[in-house]
Amino acid sequence: xxxSAPSTGAAAAARGARRTERLLNxxxxxxxxxxxxxxxxxxxxxxxxxxxxTTVAFERMFxxxxxxxxxxxxxxxxxxxxxxxxxEAGYRIDRDAYALPEINFTPAELAVLSLASxxxxxxxxxxxxxxxxxxxxxxxxxxxxxxxxxxxPRVRTSExxxxxxxxxxxxxAPVSFTYRRAGGEAATRxxxxxxxxxxxxxxxxxxxxxxxxxxxxxxxxxxxxxVKRIGRPGSYEVPADLDPREVVAGTVGERTTRRARLLxxxxxxxxxxxxxxxxxxxxxxxxxxxxxxAAGTGDGSGEGTGEDVVELDVADVEVSADExxxxxxxxxxxxxxxxxxxxxxxxxxxxxxxxxAAGTGGGAA
Numbered sequence: 071x072x073x074s075a076p077s078t079g080a081a082a083a084a085r086g087a088r089r090t091e092r093l094l095n096x097x098x099x100x101x102x103x104x105x106x107x108x109x110x111x112x113x114x115x116x117x118x119x120x121x122x123x124t125t126v127a128f129e130r131m132f133x134x135x136x137x138x139x140x141x142x143x144x145x146x147x148x149x150x151x152x153x154x155x156x157x158e159a160g161y162r163i164d165r166d167a168y169a170l171p172e173i174n175f176t177p178a179e180l181a182v183l184s185l186a187s188x189x190x191x192x193x194x195x196x197x198x199x200x201x202x203x204x205x206x207x208x209x210x211x212x213x214x215x216x217x218x219x220x221x222x223p224r225v226r227t228s229e230x231x232x233x234x235x236x237x238x239x240x241x242x243a244p245v246s247f248t249y250r251r252a253g254g255e256a257a258t259r260x261x262x263x264x265x266x267x268x269x270x271x272x273x274x275x276x277x278x279x280x281x282x283x284x285x286x287x288x289x290x291x292x293x294x295x296x297v298k299r300i301g302r303p304g305s306y307e308v309p310a311d312l313d314p315r316e317v318v319a320g321t322v323g324e325r326t327t328r329r330a331r332l333l334x335x336x337x338x339x340x341x342x343x344x345x346x347x348x349x350x351x352x353x354x355x356x357x358x359x360x361x362x363x364a365a366g367t368g369d370g371s372g373e374g375t376g377e378d379v380v381e382l383d384v385a386d387v388e389v390s391a392d393e394x395x396x397x398x399x400x401x402x403x404x405x406x407x408x409x410x411x412x413x414x415x416x417x418x419x420x421x422x423x424x425x426x427a428a429g430t431g432g433g434a435a
Contacts, residue, residue, distance in 0.1 A: 092118040096135055097144060097163065106149055106160025136161075231293035232266070235275055239263040241303035244280070248295035249288055256294060261286070262306045265314035269322060270385050276314040278306070287321040327383040330390070330409055333402040334380045342394070342401070345382050352377045379404075387412050395420075 099115040100107060113119045113128055122128035139146050145167040150160050231247065238245045245263060250256040262278040264285075272289055279286040333352070334342065343349060384390045384406075391412035394401050403410040 088118065092116065093135060093138060093142075097139065100146065100161060101163040101165050103162070104165075106162050108160050112161065229273060229290040229293070231275075231290050231297050232273060234297035235263055235290065235293075236266055238297065238299060239266055239275075239277075242306055242308065243299050243303045244301040244305060245297050246300050247293050247297045250292045250294050252292075259286075259288070260300060261288070264308045264312055266290075267314045267318050269315065269318045270389070274318050274322070276312070276317050285317060287318055327385045328406060330382055330384045330406060331404040332380045332382070332394070333404055334378050335400040336376045336378055338400040339380075339397050342380060342382065342397075347381045347383060348379075349381075350379045352379060384409060391416055 095116045095118065096112070099112060107115070109129070109132065112132065113122075119128055119131065122131060136146060145164040147162055147164055148159055149162075235245065237243075242262075244260065246258055246260045248256055249259045260280040261275070262280065263275055264277045265275075267274050267276060272291065275288040275290060277286065277288070278284070329347070332339075332342070334349075336351070387406075387409050390409060394403060394409075395413050395416040403413050
């Protein structure tokens, strides 16, 4: 019986995913038109209903789905074009009651929305994240994609354990995996996943270690085997007062930082600006004397040049260089020299392994 638990849990998760997709398609079909849709029209419009072998099976499934939508607060209406003539009952969603109000976001909020969609670009939420952005665009909200190009390499994750651990966290399903500790020792761990957190460029799992009967933190890059489910979804509870970032910070600890200075084009690199210690516009008269002079006199006086001196704390030079290099000529690294050189090294590689032009480009990042 124990060996069948993981497969049973996976089957339940798959059924839940199919049900969610079916309900989403039903909502789209019923809200895409002002007309009343008959059951037969709905059966044709929603692909998942085609799997029903008989009309009776379809009607049972449709009745359950209607109740589910109403429980979720979706304003599902029943009616017909002309009840006086006994037309077949139809269904639709009251779009005025269901529609979102006018939405306005600040540039920083749009940056977060776009970043969130990129976090899941290669994970299990890729479809829903993309659809969410499509819905926002349909309302006239346009996320700032260009300002986040430099973040894309950092929010993708190449750890094979990420997807199965994220799914187990979502489903509250206990798992087992082989974990290699910092000293090189590997052992099988049985864990109830609570949350997955990104901390200083690395992904960590926070959960309850069953063998040690205590909360533990696991770096995903040290998971050296396939992740296996060892229990049913929903078989444990996540502590209500859990702050996963605080747990990771207390376990992994803070990293030593150094101050970096950047010359940033106004309106660009929003994610960098959000983490900045200070942002100062560059006066035109200072810019005429070169980047170093501009960086030293950015006091906000005089006519601006369209550039700002941005100061922020950097914990890992190589990780920060990965991010800053993606902004191209919108960001110029002034110091520290190690960060400037790390960014230049990436740009030279992208330009063709150290061409003369890349070597004299001034360190744009």
